[in-house]
């Protein structure tokens with residue numbers, strides 16, 4: 001039997017999953033699903049790098065599981081599981097901690113941005129070490145491909161560096177993974193500020209469309225999205241707001257931006273936003289409905305996650321033992 005190459009990706013169970021998470025990540029996972037052997041992880045340990053309320057976190061873990069499945073991740077084709085339930089992730093992270101350099105982690109822009117907000121001195125050590133745990137997530141499964149949004153590029157580059165360095169020091173151990181960043185929807189910007197990334201943790205709900213927003217809320221948010229001066233529906237660096245809306249439209253429908261520009265020649269922002277609102281509702285409404293059904297059966301979701309963890313542990317164990325042995329811990 002031909003063995004399939006592997007995909008690994010993950011999302012943190014914090015905040016509200018939004019259109020950017022769907023277009024930048026989830027949608028592509030679903031599309032890659034048949035061609036690869038897939039590991040889709042709920043990275044609950046990564047969520048702990050900033051303070052979380054345990055009650056909320058518990059609920060968010062199930063919600064994320066429901067959203068994975070409702071988006072079309074099929075547990076028959078993909079291993080869906082929680083990071084904290086496979087101890088190999090933190091065990092391999094330690095080995096990689098001893099290969100990663102302080103200088104490298106200090107250059108990670110996500111850490112610098114997040115640490116700047118609360119002051120670097122007060123940031124958790126976990127937040128600093130976050131990219132090493134992320135590298136362990138992927139290398140543990142010898143995944144070939146990691147589908148993510150644009151904001152993960154630097155973490156993926158570090159992951160590749162760590163894999164190569166380990167292989168160079170101790171002998172061929174890990175697959176050096178490639179990243180998959182989609183041509184459209186890889187960096188969806190905030191609806192109220194096209195210079196900022198659409199973010200799960202934003203205090204302003206109008207800045208993002210949540211996957212679980214009701215259709216009318218989705219329409220309203222798109223209708224009120226910031227626009228640029230002028231009237232033409234064209235993408236350009238001087239028009240970041242309309243460029244973002246065109247990118248969302250393209251990512252959701254698979255149509256090319258020049259094709260959309262042509263279709264909307266002579267039409268106004270109002271018409272365009274109305275259509276885009278419908279496109280986004282058509283994309284998200286079935287996912288929302290399915291997720292709500294799945295959330296009615298929390299035990300069913302927990303069972304899926306536990307069955308996934310069992311399968312993941314089998315793969316993880318053999319990679320971890322190999323890495324231990326290469327380093328002299330056999």
Ligand code: AMP
Nearest residue numbers: 012020021024025148149186187188198
């Ligand atoms: P996070 O929300 O940080 O857990 O990210 C989960 C996945 O969604 C990662 O693959 C991110 O790159 C992707 N992602 C997060 N925000 C956006 C965004 N605004 N646009 C596109 N992809 C995103």
Ligand code: TRP
Nearest residue numbers: 008009010011012043046134137
């Ligand atoms: N750091 C990623 C994010 O915030 C989430 C993540 C953790 C991840 N481990 C991963 C993504 C492994 C891809 C592969 O988006």
